[in-house]
Structure formats: C-alpha cells, structure tokens
Amino acid sequence: MRWTIKPKPVQDQIDTLANELKVDGLVAQLLLQRGISNYAEAKKFFRPVLTDLHDPFLMRDMDIAVSRIMKAIENHENILVYGDYDVDGTTAVALVSSYLVRYYPNVATYIPDRYDEGYGISIKGIDFADDNGFSLIIALDCGVKAIDQVAYAKEKHIDFIICDHHRPGNRIPDAVAVLDPKRDDCMYPYDELCGCGIGFKLIQALAQENGETIDDLIPYLDLVATAIGADIVPITGENRVLAYHGLKVINSNPRIGFKAIIDQVKKTELTITDVVFIIAPRINAAGRMKHGQHAVDLLIESNLERATTFAGEIEKFNYDRRELDQEITQEALSQIEANNEEKGFTSVVYKDTWHKGVIGIVASRLTETYYRPTLVFTKSGDKLAASARSVKGFDVYNALQGCADCIEQFGGHKYAAGLTLLEEQYENFKEQFEKVVSETIDPNLLTPEISVDAKIDLKEITPKLMRILKQFAPYGPGNMTPIFMAENLNDMGYAKGVGENEKHLKLSVTQNESRPIGCIGFNLGDKLSMVKNGKAFNAVFSLDENEWQGQVSIQLKLRDLREA
Template sequence: MRWTIKPKPKQEEIDALANALKVDDLVAQLLLQRGISTYDEAKKFFRPQLEDLHDPFLMKDMDIAVNRIEEAIANGENILVFGDYDVDGTTAVALVSSYLLSYYPNVATYIPDRYDEGYGVSFKGIDFAEDNGFTLIIALDCGVKAVDKVAYAKEKEIDFIICDHHRPGTILPNAVAVLDPKREDCSYPYDELCGCGVGFKLIQALGSRKGETIDDLVYYLDLLATAIGADIVPITGENRILAYYGLQVINEQPRIGFKAIINQINKKVLTITDVVFIIAPRINAAGRMKHGQHAVNLLTETNMDQAIKFASEIEKFNTDRRGLDQEITHEALVQIIENQEEEGFTSVVYKDTWHKGVIGIVASRLTETYYRPTLVFTKSGDRLAASARSVKGFDVYNALEGCSDYIEQFGGHKYAAGLTLLEEQYNNFKHQFEKVVKESIDPQLLTPEITVDAVIELQDINPKLMRILKQFAPYGPGNMSPIFMAENLQDTGYAKGVGNEAAHLKLSAVQQGSHKIDGIGFNMGDKLNLVTSRKPFNAVFSIDENEWQGNVSLQLKLKDIK
C-alpha cells in the first residue's frame, strides 16, 4: 500500500478555527481538511438540521411531477411505483409507495426480475401496467436512459415520472417529468442524492402541497439512510443531514421490517457501517437470490409477526448468497491466476454458470485482491452480462464508453457499472477494455492508497478526542473516518496472531516513549514479523473503542504497518 498524507492546512487557519470552536489543533485540522473553516460551518457539520434541506421544487421538473401525481389522484388513476432490485431501488419503492398509500389507495409496486427482465425499466413491466390498468408509472433509481421503454409506454397511453440519479445520456426519455440532479439543465444545489433520495424529494414536494413539514416525513428516513449507505454516495451536504436523522430513526423508532432484521443480530446501536454491512446485504439478497419484491414486502410490512416471517426468509437468501459468493470468488481467482500473462491492467473473468445475482460482489472481492479495474461476466439469456468495479481514482464508466463498439448496453457510476454484450464480442471487448485502461490509467492507481489525515503522537489519543471524533459520524465518501499515522512505535513483546489461522494481528500494547495503547489489525497476521523483537515501525490506523467484559478502552484499529 502507498501512504499519502493529506496536506496540512496553514497554521493561521488552524489557529483561527481552533480558537473559534475552543478545540485543539488536531480537531481544527481535521475539520479544515473537510472544507469546514468557520464556526457556522462547524455547527452545521456537528449539528445537522432538517430545516437546512433544500426546497425540492429547485429540482428541474419537480412542479410538473407533483402536478401529474395530484391529477392522477384527483382522477382516481392507478399509479405503479417501479424501482430497481437493489437496496437503493427497493428502499425507494417502499418509501414512495408507502407515502402515497398513506392517503391514496390506488397504488401498487413493481420490481423487475433481475434474471428475466434485467436492470431498470422493462417492457414486461410496462405490459404489466397496461394489463392492470395503470396510467402512471413512477420509476425510481432507474429510467433516465430508458428512451425506448418510455416511448413504448407512451404508445400505450401510460405516463412516466422518472426519479433517477445516474448520468443521463445525450437524449432524455420523453417522460412527463425527469427528476435527476445530474441533468445538465438542472440547477438543484446538491447533485449527489441517491435514487431513494430523489424519491424522498418527490414526497417532500407532495407533502408541502398538503401543508406537511419535514418533521412529518422523518418516519421515512430510515429507508433513505440505508440507501445512502448502501449506494456509497457522498455523505456530505444534504446526504449527511438525511443519513444523520435516518440513523436516529433506525436506532430509536425503526419501521417494523427493520426491527425484524435488527432482532436477528446482537447490536445495540447501529452506525452507517452496520447499515452497509448488516441491513443492506440482507435487503440486497432478496433481489440477488429470489426477487426484489420480497425486500419491498418486508420494508412496507406493518405486522410484526409477518415481518419476522419475511425477515427469516431474507436471512436464508443472504446465507445462500454468501455461500455462492465464496464459491464463485474462488473460481474467479483461479481463472485470474491461470490467465495472468494476459491481464496487466485489468481483471476480466467469465463463466456461463455463475449466478448473476452475486457477480457484483465477486467483482468487488477481486478488486480488493488484485486492485485492478475488474469485470465479472456470466450468461444471461442469449447475452453475457457483467458487473464492473473500479479502483480509487479511475472512472470505469468512461472506460466502458471507450469500448462501446462491443457493448449492447451499459450504465452506472464512476466506480461501479453493469453491461450486456453478445457472446461473440466477449474477446474483442476484453482486449479493448485492457487497451483503454492501459492507455488511460495512472499506474500508481493500481497500488492501493491509504490517505492519512494527520501524523499524531500516541499521547494525543484520549477519551476527549474520541468523543469529538464520534461526532464526525456518519462516515462515508466525502467524510471518511479519520486515519492517523504514528512513527517510531514498538511492540512491548506481547504481539501475536489471533483468530482462525492467526489471521489477525493483536498488539498488547504498542509503545511510543512512555505512552502505550493496544492495537488490532484485521487480516494483518502476516505482518507479525515486522513488529517482533521490539523492532521500530510506523503504523496507519483509525481510533476505535474496544469493549471487553463491560470495560471500554481505546485502541488502534490498524490499517497498515511499515
């Protein structure tokens, strides 16, 4: 790993902010590195306020969308709430549909089948709407590129309102309204909302017409916080406010469906990390292993007994998903090892029997292992489908655009995308993808980077600092958990490998001068020899609390050692 230390702000800026907030220099430095330089900005960061959310009508087409929904309700039309099968899509469908159903009965939900219909708006979904008398479809977390599908719906006199956050193509669909803060002609002040976030802005706008305030909509923020965490959007600006209050709802008054999931795990207080690694995989497992509608059913259920039944079904889906994920990852790693001479800058693997529901997870695992832009292909009907994942700093979406001659369709983000192509184009695509990445990537991006916020002394680590760091949460892109570096450390002679096959590194305790603190390095057991015999070393770490037999102590959560 390469360690990159963030530039330290000017000392006069640190002094000014430290004096204004009455905090020490280290805290002021961390805030300045996050773009917070005044008392008022710090107050908004540490005490997010719902009233600081933007007016939803600043979003292009919002007034048109609200007018069309109000017209549909006035005319007694049937409304179909349509969303993608991942966490962002299913939470968005649960949010918008349950809000509309709270005052209007003619609302149903539709999640496309991952295997039969694929990603996004589908012809089958539109046919379902026609067959069942729906005249308005609200598409969430998808649709901004569905030009042909929306045209097909228009022929059947079905209107579309699109709520998306993906990059639009050159032509927008001919929908009644296209709500997407990434539209070039949209001047909404914050363009990093997830799909569920755009759905929330829609219900915020609808609610304002009915005299509701933001306080009336807090109930829905548990869904939105889950989507924000799972979709890895920046936890800055509006997303920070929404995630902050959404986590409060999850921990204090979660909806029945979340309560049923939380009851299965032994966790008192959930952080955004817990949401990402505990709640989100379970919601995702429904669409991966069976059908995304199972997730919507759980998230909208109001009867606890029924929710427990749904949650146990989803728990089984997640267990099955885990087994498949491990099996396919192993097979893919073997394939990469066998074909290493072909792959210098990318990892591209394919097997026709791999389960389409887990190839995105497998792509992430391979990227962690080999740290290359990665694609995992499987057979999907008469086509090949793939999930793409990238490394920090490299835009895989742009790289796929450079291979568009061989792709049928693709969509996604800078770091994650999906695509389909004809089987006979696989080898052409694979060679082109390697060529495009080789010509455009900075080679140093192929070595994992740890970005260090500050170099500190062990004596700087104390309960007061920990109390302040806790208030930096919720963490995520744009506001990652602070990472520190300390130099000239020594183990006191008690370092050892712990866990299965001594996979983890336990330091009891690490010393710098007269100051000592424990440390744990997960999956760092192979670095034990770097710290034995009182050899001096440098370490990169976050600061963590360790609870053992009722006692809470501070420890270093090690990231790397040199």
C-alpha cells in the same frame, strides 16, 4: 500500500478555527481538511438539521411531477411505483409507495426480475402496467436512459415520472417529468443524492403541497439512510443531514421491517457501517437470490409477526448468497491464475453458469485481491451480462464508453457499472477494455492508497478526542473516518496472530515510553515478524472503541505497518 499524507492546512487557519471552536489543533486540522473553516459551517457539520434541506421544487420538473401525481389522485388513476432490485431501488419503492398509500389506495409496487427482465425499466413491466390499468408509473433509481421504453409506454397511454440519479445519456426520455440532479439543465444545488434520496425529495414536495412539515417525514428517513450507505454516495451536504437523522430513526424507532432484521442479528446501536454490512446485504439478497419484491414487502410490512417471517426468508437468501459468493470468487481467482493474467491492467472473467445475482460482489472481491478495474461476466439469456468495479481514482464508466462498439447496453457510476454484450463480442471487448485502461490509467492507481489525515503522537489520543471524533460520524465518501500515522512505535512484547489461521494481528504499543494502547490489525497477521523483538515500526490507523467485560477502551485499528 501507498501512504499519502494529506496537505496540512496553514497553521494560522488551524489556530483561528481552534480558538473559535475551543478545540485543539488536531480537531481544527481535521475540520479544515473537510472544508469546514468557521463556526457556522462547524455547527452545520456537527448538528445537521432537517431545515437545512433544499427546497425540492428547485429540482427541474418537480412541479410537473407533483401536478401529475395530484391529477392522478383526483382522477382515481392507478399508480405503479417501479424501482430497481437493489437496496437503493427497493428502499425508494418502499418509501414512495408507503407515503402515497397513507392517503390514496390505488397504489401498487413493481420490481423487475433481475434474471428475466434485467436492470431498469422493462417492456414486461410496462405490459404489466397496461394489463392492469395503470396510467402512471413512478420510476425510481432507474429510467434516465429508458428512451425506447418510455416511448413504448406513451403508445399505451401510460405516463412516466422518472426519479433517477445516474448520468443521463445524450437524450432525456420523453416522460412527463424527469427528476435527476445530474441533468445538465437541472440547477438543483446538490447532485449527489441516491435514488431513494430523489424519491424522498418527491415526497417532500408532495408533503409541502399537502400542508405537511419536514417533521412528518422523519419516519421515512431510515430507508433513505440505508440507501445512502448501501449506494456509497458522498455523505456530504443533504446526504449527511438525511443519513444523520435516518440513523437516529434506525436506532430509536425503526420501521417494523428493519426491527425484524435488527432483532435477528441482535445488534444494538447501529452505525452507518453496520447499516452497510448488516441491513443492506440482507435487503440486497432478496433481489440477488429470489426477487426484489420480497425486500419491498418486508420494508412496507406493519405487522411484526409477518415481518419476522419475511426477515427469516431474507436471512436464508443472504446465507445462500454468501455461499455462492465464496464459491464463485474462488473459481474466478483460479481462472485469472490459470490464464496467467495477474500482470495486466484489468481483470475480466467469464463463466456461463455463474449466478447473475452475485457477480457484482465477486467483482468487488477480485478488485480487493488484484486492485485493478474488474469485470465479471455470466450468461444472461442469449447475451452476456457483467458487473464492473473500479479502483480509487479511475472512472470505469468512461473506460466502458471507450469500448462502446463492443457493448449492447451499459450504465452506472464512476466506480461501479453494469453492461450486456453479445457472446461473440466477449474476446474483442476483453482486449479493448485492457487497451483502454492501459492507455488511460495512472499506474500509481494500481497500488491501494491509504490517505492519512494527520501524523500524531500517541499521547494526543485521549477520551476527549474520541468523543469529538464520534461526532464526525456518519462516515463515508466525502467524510471518511480519520486515518492517523504514528512513527517509532514498539510492541510491549505481547504481539500475536489471532483468528482463523492467525490472519489478524493483536498487540499493545508504546511510543517514547507513553502509556500502552491496544491495537488490532485485521488481515495483518503476516506483519507479526515486523513488530517482534522490540523492533520499531510506523503504523497507519483509525481510532476505535473496544468493549471487554463491560470496560470500554480506545484502541488503534491498524490499516498498515512499516519498518521505522
């Protein structure tokens, strides 16, 4: 791994902020590195308030969207709330539909089938709307590129309101309203909202029209926080406010569907990391293994007994997903090794029987293993479908644009995308993708980087520092967990491998005869020899709390070790 130490702010700035906030220099440094340079900014960071959210009507087309929904309600039209089958899409559908049905009954939900219809707005979904008398579709977390589908709906006298956060193409669909802060002509002050976040801005605007306050919308924030965590959007600006208050809802008064999941996993206080690794995979599993509508049904359920039944079904989907994920990952790794492809700039693998619902997860696993832009293909009808994942610093979406002549359809983000192509184009694409990446990627990006916030001494690690760092949460892109580096550490003589095959490292360290501090290094068991026999070593780590027999102590969560 590459250890990169972030530039230290000017000492005068550190001292000024430390004095203003009455904190020590290390905390001031961490805040300055996050763009926080004065008391007012620190207050917004540590105490996010819902009144800091922007006026939803600053978003282009919001006034038109609200007017069209009000007109639909006035005219007793049927409204279909349509969304993608992943966490962001299903939470967004649950959010908007459950808000609308509070005061208007003619609302239904629709999630496309991942296998039959694929990603985004489908002709089948529009036909469903037409056959069942829906004249307005609110599309969430999809639709900004659905030019043909929206035109088809228009022929059938069905209006679309699109709420999306993906990059638009050269043309915007001819919908009644297109809410997307990434539109070039949208001046909304924050463009990093997830799909569910755009859905929240829509209900915020409707609430304002209905004479409600932001406090009336707090019960919906558990959905928004879950989508923010799962969709890996930056936890800055509005996302930080929404995630901060959404986590409070999850931990104090979650909706019945979340309560059913949390009860099953028997977890108490959830962090954003817990939401990402406990709640999100279960919601996702429904769309991966069966149908995303199961997730929506769970999230809008108000009866605990029924929700518990739904959660049990989803738990089974999640178990099946894990089994498949492990099996396909092994097959994909074997394919790369058998073809002797470990040395290229990309990993591209294909098998026609791989389950479409888990290829994204497999792509992530392969990226972790070989650390390079990765695509995993499977058969989908008469075409091939793939999930793409990238490494930090490399835009895989742009790389796919460079291969557009081989691709039927693609969309996504900088680090994750999806695409379809004709089977006869697979080898061409594979070659072209390798060429584009090899010509555009900085080779340094093919080695994982650990970005270190500050070099510290162990004596600086105190309960007070830990209390303050806990207030830096929720962590995520744009506000990552602080990573520290300490030099010339020594093991106390108790270092050992723990866990299955001793793949984790457990030890206790000192520095210049400081008091010992416990450490855990997940997947660092192979570094045991580096710390044995009193050898000095350097470490990068985050700070964590370890609870054992009712006692809570600070421990170092090791990320990497090197000889001193």
